[in-house]
Amino acid sequence: MSGTTLTQSRPLTCPPSRAARELGLKRGEFDLAVHLGRIRTVPDEGGGGGRRVPGTEIDRLQGRAEALRESVQVVGTTEGAALMGIPAGRFTRVAKLGLVTPVKWYPNRYRAVVWLYLAEELRLFAADEKNTRLLTGRTPAELSDRLRAGADQRARNWRGRHCGFLLRQADGPWERAGVVAGFLDAGEIDDVLTDPHERAHVTALRPAPPAHGAPGSPAAQLAEELMTAADPDEIDWFRHDLAREVAQARTHQPAPRPVAPSRHPAPGRPKPFPGLRGWLLRRNPRPAH
Numbered sequence: 134m135s136g137t138t139l140t141q142s143r144p145l146t147c148p149p150s151r152a153a154r155e156l157g158l159k160r161g162e163f164d165l166a167v168h169l170g171r172i173r174t175v176p177d178e179g180g181g182g183g184r185r186v187p188g189t190e191i192d193r194l195q196g197r198a199e200a201l202r203e204s205v206q207v208v209g210t211t212e213g214a215a216l217m218g219i220p221a222g223r224f225t226r227v228a229k230l231g232l233v234t235p236v237k238w239y240p241n242r243y244r245a246v247v248w249l250y251l252a253e254e255l256r257l258f259a260a261d262e263k264n265t266r267l268l269t270g271r272t273p274a275e276l277s278d279r280l281r282a283g284a285d286q287r288a289r290n291w292r293g294r295h296c297g298f299l300l301r302q303a304d305g306p307w308e309r310a311g312v313v314a315g316f317l318d319a320g321e322i323d324d325v326l327t328d329p330h331e332r333a334h335v336t337a338l339r340p341a342p343p344a345h346g347a348p349g350s351p352a353a354q355l356a357e358e359l360m361t362a363a364d365p366d367e368i369d370w371f372r373h374d375l376a377r378e379v380a381q382a383r384t385h386q387p388a389p390r391p392v393a394p395s396r397h398p399a400p401g402r403p404k405p406f407p408g409l410r411g412w413l414l415r416r417n418p419r420p421a422h
Contacts, residue, residue: 152186168298207249217259231286306382311338334388
């Protein structure tokens with residue numbers, strides 16, 4: 134009998150849940166690392182439509198789990214302000230001006246949006262000497278004027294970032310078009326895509342907003358609102374990008390068209406006797422009214 138020991142090798146890919154466990158990450162940390170491009174995923178080779186993680190990627194990251202966890206640490210306004218050494222009110226002003234970009238959000242119990250930021254990015258922002266004037270003393274006049282006018286770039290900046298996340302995971306040109314369409318309302322999509330088949334195909338590929346509550350709930354409605362471009366110039370940008378992505382997808386492969394029904398009977402199905410209906414009508418004429 135041979136002394137060879139058979140060991141079970143790791144599969145070529147594994148589902149995200151298993152990859153998160155092997156890397157010692159919470160699922161939210163893992164998902165954010167994927168969004169940021171720090172964990173590589175591939176399409177499900179089984180055709181399930183999801184994403185999987187190559188075993189080689191887990192091997193690459195196995196010894197870096199702690200650093201990976203630190204790189205996806207998120208903080209809210211209070212923690213973020215403490216990290217940057219500024220009052221919470223000033224942090225909110227910096228965020229509204231779009232100088233730091235949210236990476237996630239969630240609704241609190243009062244249905245208000247709580248924005249979350251990468252701690253790593255806030256540290257880098259505070260350490261940059263060019264930003265000192267934004268963090269100490271009086272806010273520059275031009276920025277104060279924007280705040281008084283109601284400037285708040287947090288939702289818009291999150292949309293731009295989230296769009297980038299989704300585009301990185303898109304599996305093809307039409308999927309990319311669907312991602313961009315996900316940030317426009319139906320009326321804007323109808324206006325840009327005049328071909329009904331292309332419009333239907335792109336609409337079917339639109340990503341859902343981040344899940345925050347049951348469909349139709351106030352939290353889900355808030356997610357849909359935050360996912361939709363709001364400022365006129367932002368809407369124009371997404372419209373232009375959608376038209377460009379569809380033009381590129383069209384050259385790659387036309388949008389699917391419905392198959393016209395065949396006039397020929399299916400194979401193996403007996404053909405009707407010619408004139409049978411007419412013969413029956415002649416033998417049994419309809420009564421006159």
